[in-house]
Amino acid sequence: MIQVAVNGYGTIGKRVADAVTLQPDMELVGVAKTSPNHEAELAAENGYPLYAAVEDRIELFDAAGIELAGTVDELVDAADIVVDACPSGIGAENRPLYEAHDTPALYQGGEDADLVDTSFNARANYADAEGADHVRVVSCNTTGLSRLFAPLEEAYGVEKARVTLVRRGGDPGQTDRGPINDILPNPVALPSHHGPDVNTIFPDLSIDTLGLKVPATLMHTHSVNVQLDPDADGMPSADEVRELLAEEDRTFMIQSRHDIDGAGKLKEYALDRGRPRGDLWENCVWTESVSVEDDDLYLFQAIHQESDVVPENVDAIRAVLGTADAGESRERTDETMGMGL
Ligand code: NAD
The missing domain is CATH 3.40.50.720 (NAD(P)-binding Rossmann-like Domain)
Structure with missing residues (x-):
């Protein structure tokens, strides 16, 4: 033991x-x-x-x-x-x-x-x-991004990742954090620390990140663009990427039938299913958001900072x-x- x-x-x-x-x-x-x-x-x-x-x-x-x-x-x-x-x-x-x-x-x-x-x-x-x-x-954000990049890198190769992180201002219990009524580019100067942090896991990955802080406490949301390796044998379809991500044990693919439009409903979903503290240990990826345009993949994912x-x-x-x-x-x-x- x-x-x-x-x-x-x-x-x-x-x-x-x-x-x-x-x-x-x-x-x-x-x-x-x-x-x-x-x-x-x-x-x-x-x-x-x-x-x-x-x-x-x-x-x-x-x-x-x-x-x-x-x-x-x-x-x-x-x-x-x-x-x-x-x-x-x-x-x-x-x-x-x-x-x-x-x-x-x-x-x-x-x-x-x-x-x-x-x-x-x-x-x-x-x-x-x-x-x-x-x-x-x-960190919570780097964990969420690493879980996403690992299968993409293995299946297709990643040429370049660009991620905008819309970050919760503080955890629900952090009454001293903010903003309360604003949307802050944070940090203003690029890149945010998240890209270099992802490089501690994927040293060779080319990644640029931008951060914002918003008046929310429940979760972070990532707007992700991954340029897949153009030399790979053909680009995957959006459905193929969806299937790839659905195979990941720590990824929850939100379906349109779930009618989950944001972090509030995600937390409700977890609470309804008896998750301790309403925790969402998985990356929560909106299936409908997964799109492929030429060699660019786009998606939204929500990350529960307190538990992933x-x-x-x-x-x-x-x-x-x-x-x-x-x-x-x-x-x-x-x-x-x-x-x-
Ligand atoms: P927290 O403030 O909720 O908890 C930290 C705890 O440590 C508190 O109970 C505090 O009283 C206690 N503490 C303070 N000084 C101590 C000491 N000298 N010895 C023992 N205990 C002490 O903080 P947290 O959110 O749990 O964050 C902890 C770490 O996890 C940080 O490195 C943070 O960046 C990281 N992290 C936090 C989150 C998040 O969203 N909360 C997500 C991922 C990673």
Whole structure:
């Protein structure tokens, strides 16, 4: 049994912790938190051993009546691997702690790529993480794009990708984020950081990205143009691309009969089907949007920023420890989580 620690029990951390408990080959040693808020109470209610992330805050947990199993130091020591799901930049500060215990660590997309041995996406470069000590599971947007580019690259070759990312202003719980009433080119200067981030997974891919931020919290939406390799043997039809994408385990092809016109209905769809927290782990591609004009492919996809990286973290654990190959790991993760809509 792989002993997994989760350091940082917020939006990503609590989802990863839940997913780890579903895995037949993993055990959650515990989760570390900085403050005794409602999420700390949730961890306790779930029976997850709770560790203090910051030693001089232990008394706050005592005062709140929340029992601690120990400090983050002890948690890391007891684990085979740590999933660091702390806010951007804190993962880098935590790296010496993991090194001191010789415990391999996964970091999230908010960390710099040069913090780690390799960036990771289960569909695109699983094997690169084997035996690595420090691995970054790429951001929600980069995960969504990597899952899309991997099959396109394999089937047709990609000459050039151009993506406009319409990004949610903040997560539903991030009351300090915005904009509230605006549409912001973000960043104004091109390219946005997303293209270079995709290149941490596909080093040779030619990609330009533009970003916007909008007053929405539910999901991101990508407007994608992929110029397929003109030297390939004939261009695929739109239907052939649809069939290719439908084969992908972490892609949900939205059909016109679903009558889903945006993120609101997508979330409703997930909630109606009993998904925990209404999570959509899959890329959500509008089937009707898939179009091929000469050698250009176009489509829209929606990405649930709070959850698409969760199965990727589970797979990255097995990749780092070398306990399963990519296919086996993805299949086990998908089956236990209930992937597929
Ligand atoms: P979050 O703020 O929801 O959760 C972070 C948690 O870590 C909080 O509970 C916070 O109290 C805790 N924390 C703060 N300092 C800590 C410390 N020193 N030790 C332990 N815990 C500490 O953040 P999040 O949205 O879950 O993001 C975490 C990482 O995941 C970031 O790198 C982010 O870029 C990345 N990510 C976020 C999203 C998203 O949309 N939310 C998507 C993909 C990747």
